[in-house]
Amino acid sequence: MRQSIRVAAAVVLISLALTACGQSDPVPPATVSDSAGAEQTDSVEMAGEVAEESVEPTETRSPTSTASPLPSPTITSTSTPVPPRISVSVNTNCRSGPGTNFAFLGVLGVGEQAEIAGRSEVPGYWYIVNPDDDQGYCWLWGEFAETDGDTASLPVYTPEPTPTPQVGFDVWFHGIANCSYGDVAIFAIRNAGAQRLWSGYVTVYEVGTGERLYGPARERHPFAESDPACPPGHGNELYPGEVLYIHTPLDPSPPGSSGYAEITLCSADHQGGDCVTKIGYFYIP
DSSP: OHHHHHHHHHHHHHHHHHHHHHTSOOOOOOOOOHHHHHHHHHHHHHHHHHHHHHHSOOOOOOOOOOSOOOOOOOOOOOSOOOOOEEEESSOEEEESSSSTTSOEEEEEOTTOOEEEEEEESSTTEEEEEOTTOTTOEEEEEOTTEEEESOOTTSOEEOOOOOOOOSSOEEEEEEEEEEETTEEEEEEEEEEOSSSOBOEEEEEEEETTTOOEEEEEEEESSOBBSSSSOSSOOOOBOBOTTOEEEEEEEOSSOOTTEEEEEEEEEEEETTTEEEEEEEEEEEEEO
8 A cells, every 4th residue: 555655655756857847948049150149240240240330329510611711891981082182372263274374263372271182294383172163173284382291192194285265364463563653562474365356454363362452454555574663665566475574562561471363365345355364472571
């Protein structure tokens, strides 16, 4: 009996052992060959590189510019350049061209300034804004002139050809003479036209006050041959190219002041024919 029990117990133990063997850990996979292992390793390493690149934090860098460097800013001045100006120490006529045979257009007086518009091809002249007409221009003789500012960059102007007017003259102040009847202003007159001058009239004013110092004196032949002449001995005609003198008494003659004479000369007797008027400035010492 006991032997039967032992046999049965042994059978049970053997069955339990076999059942336990069937429930053990699974067999590990087969080991791959070296070549296969190498291929597996490369794939993993490559996969690792991609993963690292995909998760690597992006570094913040300043962008590199390929454009040319920007130029330095140009500062634009809002101020307008001051044009050069001109003044004179003696009242100076301003004409339509650089010469005394051109028409009188104005005068630049002592103490005045005018804007210089250009230089002249003719030495000694400046092209300026007309001091008596700021909308026009004229040519100023530079003998008694002084400039202020940059004149080197001014444009150079070419004057029109020298005109030959039918009736014309040049006038310039010749001096003050003292005659028995008082002081006399003497003006030199050159006939710059193509016709002789026969008659004319003169009026003299003081510049500062506008007071009339002489005239209007209408004379048939106002030209004197001598300088000075007390009396002047008027009665001569003035032919083209000739120079004679006109004497104008000054009453009163305020010393230390400036005056001007309006001189009208005509091609016929008794202020007839073609007439031309010009202005001559002078200083009373």
